[in-house]
Amino acid sequence: MKAKRFGVSLEEKLLKDLDNFVKEHKFPNRSQAISLLIRKNLVEEAWEKNKKVWGTLVLIYNHHKRELVNKSLDIQHDFSYIIISSQHVHLDHNNCLEIIVLSGKAIELKKFSDRLISLKGIKYGKLVMTAT
Ligand code: NI
Numbered sequence: 001m002k003a004k005r006f007g008v009s010l011e012e013k014l015l016k017d018l019d020n021f022v023k024e025h026k027f028p029n030r031s032q033a034i035s036l037l038i039r040k041n042l043v044e045e046a047w048e049k050n051k052k053v054w055g056t057l058v059l060i061y062n063h064h065k066r067e068l069v070n071k072s073l074d075i076q077h078d079f080s081y082i083i084i085s086s087q088h089v090h091l092d093h094n095n096c097l098e099i100i101v102l103s104g105k106a107i108e109l110k111k112f113s114d115r116l117i118s119l120k121g122i123k124y125g126k127l128v129m130t131a132t
Helices: 012-024 030-049 068-078 106-117
Strands: 054-064 083-090 095-105 122-130
Touching: 012 030, 030 054, 030 095, 054 068, 054 106, 068 106, 095 106, 106 122
Parallel strands: none
Antiparallel strands: 054 095, 054 122, 083 095
């Protein structure tokens, strides 16, 4: 996307803080850092306002726990309207990795993920949300 320039006035102290932030995170320039900060803020605001967001839920579990697998499938069918796709990888003899791509209201994504992550036997679970 084409970048547009605009003027920003900042207090000296804030500008200094921004430059430290740029240095610490090794941004190529201030514009990149400011873009990230704005986007981060907008994602948080979208979450709060409950706009449509995108998310990825990553799960790791032992597939020998059949009850867990059944419950997970039940929950996924209950929330089928926010599931775009899912990918299952058999990591080794015991462990499975599941990546579920989601789209919908932030609160729904959170509710769905919390229910899955809290199932007994889930070894790892994390939801990452983003907005365009
Ligand atoms: Ni598997």
